[in-house]
Amino acid sequence: MSTIEYSSWAVDLAEVGPVYPLQGWEVLMVILGVVFWLGWHVIQHRRETKELQQQVKDYSKQSASHNIEQY
Amino acid sequence: MDGNLNAITTIFTEFYYWVTVVIMFLIHVGFCLYEVAASRRRNYMHTLMKNIMIIPLVTVTFFFFGWWIYWAFPDFPLFGGLNLEAGAANTPWSENMSTHLGDRITGVFWAAFLLFSWTAASIVSGSVIERIRSSAFWVHAVLIGSVFWIIDAAWGWHAEGWMVKYLGYHDAYASGVIHAIAGGYALGILTVLGPRLGKFAADGTPRDIPPHNPWLVAIGLFLIYTGFWGFYAACNVPIISPEAIGGLITGDTWTATNIYLGPTTLSAITFNFLMALSGGLMAAYIVSNGDPFWTFSGGLAGIIAASAGNDLYHPVQAMLVAAAGVWVAYKMHFWVERKFKIDDAVGAVAVHGYSGFFGVVIAGFLLWGAPSSPFEGFATINPFGQFLGAVIMFFVLGFIPAVVVAKIQAAMGVLRVPVEAELEGLDFEARIKYEQAVNEITAVNKSMLEK
Numbered sequence: 252m253s254t255i256e257y258s259s260w261a262v263d264l265a266e267v268g269p270v271y272p273l274q275g276w277e278v279l280m281v282i283l284g285v286v287f288w289l290g291w292h293v294i295q296h297r298r299e300t301k302e303l304q305q306q307v308k309d310y311s312k313q314s315a316s317h318n319i320e321q322y
Numbered sequence: 323m324d325g326n327l328n329a330i331t332t333i334f335t336e337f338y339y340w341v342t343v344v345i346m347f348l349i350h351v352g353f354c355l356y357e358v359a360a361s362r363r364r365n366y367m368h369t370l371m372k373n374i375m376i377i378p379l380v381t382v383t384f385f386f387f388g389w390w391i392y393w394a395f396p397d398f399p400l401f402g403g404l405n406l407e408a409g410a411a412n413t414p415w416s417e418n419m420s421t422h423l424g425d426r427i428t429g430v431f432w433a434a435f436l437l438f439s440w441t442a443a444s445i446v447s448g449s450v451i452e453r454i455r456s457s458a459f460w461v462h463a464v465l466i467g468s469v470f471w472i473i474d475a476a477w478g479w480h481a482e483g484w485m486v487k488y489l490g491y492h493d494a495y496a497s498g499v500i501h502a503i504a505g506g507y508a509l510g511i512l513t514v515l516g517p518r519l520g521k522f523a524a525d526g527t528p529r530d531i532p533p534h535n536p537w538l539v540a541i542g543l544f545l546i547y548t549g550f551w552g553f554y555a556a557c558n559v560p561i562i563s564p565e566a567i568g569g570l571i572t573g574d575t576w577t578a579t580n581i582y583l584g585p586t587t588l589s590a591i592t593f594n595f596l597m598a599l600s601g602g603l604m605a606a607y608i609v610s611n612g613d614p615f616w617t618f619s620g621g622l623a624g625i626i627a628a629s630a631g632n633d634l635y636h637p638v639q640a641m642l643v644a645a646a647g648v649w650v651a652y653k654m655h656f657w658v659e660r661k662f663k664i665d666d667a668v669g670a671v672a673v674h675g676y677s678g679f680f681g682v683v684i685a686g687f688l689l690w691g692a693p694s695s696p697f698e699g700f701a702t703i704n705p706f707g708q709f710l711g712a713v714i715m716f717f718v719l720g721f722i723p724a725v726v727v728a729k730i731q732a733a734m735g736v737l738r739v740p741v742e743a744e745l746e747g748l749d750f751e752a753r754i755k756y757e758q759a760v761n762e763i764t765a766v767n768k769s770m771l772e773k
Contacts, residue, residue, distance in 0.1 A: 267423040277415035281386065284414070288382050296457040296736070303455075303743055306750050310742040318364040318747040322534055 331561060332426055338560045339430040345552025346437040348545045350377065353444040356542030357451055359535040360668050364747025365452045366534070372456050376443045379460055380467035384436045386414050388468035392435065395476035401484040434556040435475070438500055441553070443467035445504035446724075448668035450511055452518050453744050458728075458737045465727060466507045470719045474499050478711055481583050481695065485714070489707030490694040494580040495557050495591070495629035497681030498715035505675015506720025508666065509658075514728035515737060517665030519744055528659050531667070536614060543618040547599065550625060554591050554632075557581055569696030582695050586633035594640035598628035601641035605648040619669055620648045623677040627651075630708075631685035634692060643684055647677040675716060682712040 252258070254272035273280065354373050361369040380388075394409030411418045411428070418428045443463040450459060478485035479499040485491035493499050522528055533539050559579045564571040567583050577585045602624015603617060610616035627647020628640040635643070655672035658664050666672070686708025694703050701707060731737035739748060747753070 264423055269417045269420055269422045271421045274417075277417075277420075281414045284382065285386060288379075288386070292457070292460065295460075299455060299457050300736075302751050303740055306746065307740050307742045310746060315742070315746040318753075319745065321363045 335560055336426050336430055339427075339434045339556060342552040342556035343430065343433045343437055346434075346441075346549050346556060349437070349549030349553065350440050350444055352542045352545030352547075352549060353441075353448065354542070355538050355545065356668065357448045359538030359542060360448065360533040361451045362531075362534050362747075364749055364753075366749065367752050368456070368748035369451050372451070372454075372459055373444060373447045375456070375460060376440055376447065376463045376467065379464055380439050380443055381436060383464045383468035384432075384439050384472075385419070386468075388439060388472045389419070389432050389435065390414070391469065391472045392476050392480065395473055396480045396483045398476075401488070435472070437556070438475075438496070438553070439467040439471060442471040442500055442504045442507075445501070445670050445674045446508045446511065449508040449666045449670040450515055451667045452748070453738055454511070454515055455736060455739055458731045461731070462507070462511060462724065462727065465723065466504060466720075470507065470723055471500060471503050474503055474715055474719045478715070479581050481581070481697070485707075485711055486582055486694050487700050489711055490701035490703045491707050491711040492582070492685055492689060492692075492694045492703045493630045493682055493711070494582075494586070494633035495554055497626055497628075497630035497678040497685070498712055501626045501629070501674040501678030502682060502712055502715040503678075503720040505671045505673075505678055506716035507724040509664065509671045509675060510721040510724025511728045512664050512666055512671070513662070513725060514732050517663060518667070519741065521665040522663055526660070526663065528663075528665075533615070539615060540618055543622060546622060547625075550622070551595065554595055555588070558586065558588070558591070559583065560588075567696055570698055571696050579696075580633045584633070584693060584696055590634075591632055593637040594628060594632040594635050595625060597637040597641040598625045598632065598644035600624075601644035602627070602648045605645035606652065609649055609652045616652060616669070619673050620652070623648045623651045623673040626674060627677040627681040627684070629678075630681045631689050634689055639688060643681065643688070646684070647680045650680045651677040675720075679712045679716050682708050682715065 255270045256274065257267070257270065350373075354370055357373055358366045358370050389412045390409050393412045394404045394406060396405060396408075398404050410416065412432075413419070418425045419432070422428075443466050446462060446466055447459065475483075477483045478489075478491045478493060479496065480486070483491070518531065520529065521531060557580065559581075561576055562579055562583070563576050564573060567579070569583065571585070578587055580586050599621045603621040605624065606620020607617045610620070624644030624647060627650075628635065628643045631643070632640055651672040654676040655666070655669055658671070659666070664671070683705070686703060686705035689703040690705060692703045694700050728737060743750065
């Protein structure tokens with residue numbers, strides 16, 4: 252049993268094609284990948300919005316002045 | 323991979339592109355250093371993160387759909403349908419886009435194009451620092467890196483692209499297909515995003531906002547020069563026989579070719595790269611009165627201006643085209659800045675956009691009548707085709723989509739950070755965590771001294 256369809260390299264390499272696990276499930280793997288990508292954008296956007304709202308709430312001129320002077 | 327010659331050619335080509343990818347990584351390192359150096363201290367971690375995350379986001383989307391666009395869009399939509407046959411092997415679910423012992427080239431070829439994608443997004447990144455929301459920028463990074471630039475590549479940087487066939491479009495080292503489009507895209511976002519706070523006086527006079535670390539700016543630019551060598555090599559097919567090309571070339575002489583499979587040599591592009599770099603540096607030094615930022619950027623702008631025709635130019639032509647391109651870019655930058663109140667923090671629109679546009683147009687005159695392709699029936703290179711091509715790159719696929727998307731983001735209130743955050747700095751959250759950690763560990767260590 253092998254997840255890549257070969258359990259020995261006693262083969263003619265000219266006849267070997269793909270050697271990754273889960274062959275035949277490529278479309279599902281791509282769907283999972285796209286969900287991961289889009290989900291990342293959603294999570295990042297929500298966190299960034301929350302952080303910026305918090306920063307506006309906690310804003311102080313002294314802090315801003317200190318940071319500006321540091322250039 | 324049967325036969326020794328075939329095996330050597332395959333392995334050499336595979337390794338050749340792989341090496342170019344590694345060298346091109348320096349372009350991204352250079353852009354990161356340059357951007358961080360140009361930003362102010364209160365923003366540099368935000369600036370760095372904004373650019374670094376281009377790498378994963380453009381990579382995965384270029385895998386999901388960018389690479390397929392290149393193969394399916396050469397005629398689409400104006401001169402035919404999608405080329406689904408050519409696209410099939412380049413879909414993300416294709417066996418060829420994986421660990422496949424019968425396909426030794428798709429991965430490295432994909433990666434060479436991917437590095438161009440990072441570059442396109444990274445060019446835009448620098449111009450919008452210190453006020454764009456990262457989430458908004460990363461949407462633009464995906465669009466320019468995995469959609470718009472690769473559409474223009476399918477049209478004008480593909481052996482069978484419609485712009486090459488019907489316009490005679492020629493852009494061997496991507497003056498237009500990378501630089502003009504990225505510059506145009508950056509300008510589109512900047513038009514909607516607006517300038518950094520304090521950039522313009524009440525009467526509209528622009529103020530200089532110097533980099534917080536000029537040395538790092540220089541190092542960043544020098545790394546971009548270095549990575550650009552890899553970019554030039556990656557734009558070529560390293561060695562191919564006339565039989566494999568299958569065009570009009572006769573005889574048995576193997577050659578390097580440009581992306582259109584037209585003959586050139588590594589020797590030629592080495593001459594022209596270095597002469598264009600020199601012409602750009604010299605012209606920028608003169609036109610900017612020795613300003614370091616513009617002089618170093620001018621070296622890059624010079625290469626970009628000459629790149630469209632650097633497979634065929636004489637080295638002195640490359641030098642003079644570079645010098646003229648730098649002059650145009652420098653003058654245009656300050657004119658646009660004053661006239662339209664555009665705050666391009668790193669001069670990316672000028673260095674990439676204006677010099678790239680100029681480079682595509684001037685190649686139409688210098689290479690007028692030269693073959694754009696080794697195949698029969700293709701239009702020859704001409705000024706009209708090059709001008710129209712430059713407009714398509716800069717405006718149609720660059721400026722206009724950027725304006726549309728940025729306007730939608732602005733209308734939703736997700737394009738720009740709040741004024742308070744811009745004043746206080748975008749590293750606010752990271753800085754608080756840093757200071758808390760420093761205070762805690764300092765207190766703990768001090769308490770140990772008392773025991």
